[in-house]
Amino acid sequence: MNLRRPARRWRAIALVAMLVCAGAAWAQDAEDGExxxxxxxxKAxxxxxxxxxTRQFGLDRRVEMYQWRREFGIASQGDGYERVWNAAPIDSSxxxxxxxxxxRMPLENRRWWSESATLDGKPLGSEVLRAIGEWRVFRxxxxRLPSNLAATFQPEGDGLGSSENPLDPQIGDLRVSWRELRLPPLExxxxxxxxxxxxRPEAAAAALNAAPAREPVATAAAEPESGGWSPGWFAVAVVLALIVLYRLRKRRQARR
Known part of the structure; x- marks a missing residue:
């Protein structure tokens, strides 16, 4: 009689049980929302x-125009003027x-948000991007710059500028730069x-620009899905079944 076969068989069964339990634990983590x-x-x-x-989670275009701005001085000196870059028109009436x-601004500031972001194959809420996303300048x-704009703009810093001489901009000149939205670690x-x-409510509260988070409905979260076992219960059932089979085999061997 070959005694090695039963031992190998039980080792194989034990390995399968371990894999089932590991897979169930992984699935349980995903089910728990981590x-x-x-x-x-x-989509880009x-x-x-x-x-x-950009292939990141947001794109931001920032347009600035070179303009006059009044500087308010003391009564004896009167008001002065300085030239500044500003992202909105300055009323000079x-x-x-x-x-x-x-x-008016010849170009407008614009922002685009990803509408198809996913995580583990499930949608990523837009409020997540707006609350914890980090804007970073990129060049x-x-x-692909259209020819009509290439005639007006030239590379300047990380973006584009309309000044003939970037070191000596004139009133009404524009400069355009872009930022892309990146996500920090989400753990x-x-x-x-x-x-x-x-x-999570605590993460939303920590984000300075987060909208107030709504608490999840407790009854809905606690109610189990009908018509199926959770991965945790399935793993327990497999282990119990293996134990029962092992004890039955031992009894049969003892009777022989």
């Missing part, structure tokens, strides 16, 4: 006016002659609610 993968931004975001692309600003590839900050990744 992400296990890396977030994906989905594009500033079509300038042909700028009350300024002295020779200090007029353009009445785009301007190979401990998210939970899965109704199939969508949302900020």
């Amino acid at each position: 992400p296990v993968g890396e977030p994906l931004s989905g 975001l594009s500033d079509r006016d300038f042909g700028v692309l 009350g300024y002295s002659p020779g200090h007029a600003n353009p009445s 785009p590839n301007f190979s 401990g900050k998210l939970e899965l609610r109704e199939g969508v990744w949302r900020l």
Whole structure:
């Protein structure tokens, strides 16, 4: 009689049980709402006016115009004027002659958000991006810059500028720069609610620009799904079944 076969068989059964338990534990972590993968931004975001692309979670275009700004001095010295870069038009209707600003911005500031971000194959809520995303300046590839804008703008710093001489800008000149939104580590900050990744209440409270987070409904979270076993209970059942089989085999061997 070969005694090695039963031993090998039981070792194989034990290995299968260990794998089932490990898989069940992994599945239980995912079910409990703890992400296990890396977030994906989905479709690339594009500033079509300038042909700028990013594969991050947001794209921000910042436009500044060179303008006059009044400096209020003491009564004996009067008011003075300085030239500054500003992201919004400065009203110069009350300024002295020779200090007029353009009445409007030729280009507008714009922002795009990813609408198809996912994590572990499930949607990532837009409020997550807005609350904890970090804007970082980046220098785009301007190979797709349309010809009409290429005639007006030239590379300047990390963006583009319309000044003929960047060292001597004139009133009304523009400069454009871009930022992309990146996500910090998400461990401990998210939970899965109704199939969508949302900020945990404590993470939302810690984010300075987060909207007030709604508490999840306790009854809905505690109610089990009908018609199926959770991965944890399935693993326990497998282990119990193996124990029962092992004891039955021992009894049979003892009777023989």
